[in-house]
Amino acid sequence: MRTDSGRYGFIGEIFSSFQGEGPYVGRRQIFIRLAGCELGCTYCDTSDFRKPADSFRVEHVHGSGEWSYIDNPASVDDVIGVIKLLHTPDVHSISITGGEPLIQPEFLEGLAVKIKDARLRLFLETSGCDHGAFMKVLEYTDIASIDVKLPSHKAVRPEKWEVLYENELACVQSASSAGIETVVKVVITGEDDRAPFERLCDDLQGSGDGVWMVIQPVTPPDMLIGNGDNDGCVSPSLLFSLSETAAGTFKEGHVMVLPQMHRMIGVL
Ligand code: SF4
Incomplete structure (x- = not known):
């Protein structure tokens, strides 16, 4: 196994699709899904x-559902090569x-540097769990999407939630x-999310005009559009x-x- 963590890292998948969440919804993106997560969101x-x-x-x-497989860990250059292969004129970021x-963090930084060298926009999607690691890539990031975890998400054990939350807030700021x-x-x-959400809004007072808040009702596992079944959906009154x-x-x-x-x- 190659061990240079600054140049090699573990990937889950790479594909081209449309952003499905937040203010950039519908924008074509190439998604680099890094493998590994220590959280456990429900x-x-x-x-x-x-x-x-x-x-x-x-x-x-694109959209074929047919996959080829490449060994992990992958080099930064391997990933940049795949990005170039998948790139189309409509790619936003x-x-x-x-x-x-x-x-x-080192692999992420290496990727971020090369993405900027290629004059592409970097859209970073993260939980914001590690503010120190986030700072390593901030200068290369064009758009940061930070997925703040509330206690009900059970991302971490209850006694560790405040530490996670403080890191997330620090990343936003x-x-x-x-x-x-x-x-x-x-x-x-x-x-159950009402009170933690109100606290989050209080804690982000004065965070700046460039910040967006996206309230995303959880997706019921078997939800299909138009099936007339709203079981498991978050109530409109709460939203x-x-x-x-x-x-x-x-x-x-x-x-x-x-x-x-x-x-x-x-789509993916
Ligand atoms: S942060 Fe939560 S939602 Fe994202 S990969 Fe980890 S467990 Fe899944």
Whole structure:
């Protein structure tokens, strides 16, 4: 196994699709899903990638569902080569997502540098679990999407939640202070999230005009659009209420309630 952690890292998959969440929904992106995550969110939809595997998969024909496999760990240059192969004229940015990208900070930094060298936009999707690691890539990041975990998500044990939350807040503040477009995404699972969400809005008062708040109702596992079955959906009254709360903190027009849109059109 190659061990130069600054140049090699564990990937889960690479594919081209449309951003399905937040203010950049619908933008074409190439997704680099890094493998590995130490959290355990109840709603995780990428659990297959929480542990690194011996290989990662690449969808060379967009939307085909046909994959080829490449050995892990991969070099930064391997990944940049795949990006060039998948690139199309409509690509808005390169999304580095997870898993959790921040648990491979040197590899993440190496990728970020090369993505900027290639004059591509970097869209970083992270839980913000490690502020120190986040700072290593901040200067290369164009858009930071930070997925703040509430206690109901069970991302960590209850006694560790405050530490996770402080890291997430610090990432938001650092990104905003650096003038980077910053998206705070919060998955809402139900009424238990009301009080922690209100606290989050209080804690982000004064975080800056470049910050977006995306309230994302949790996606029921078997939800299909148009099937008339709303079992498991978050109540509309809660979503209205949280949106109104967020309006007291974030710039006008920067509060959104948006489900995972990519599921509606059946893409990754
Ligand atoms: S941080 Fe992301 S990858 Fe990790 S458990 Fe939560 S949803 Fe899954």
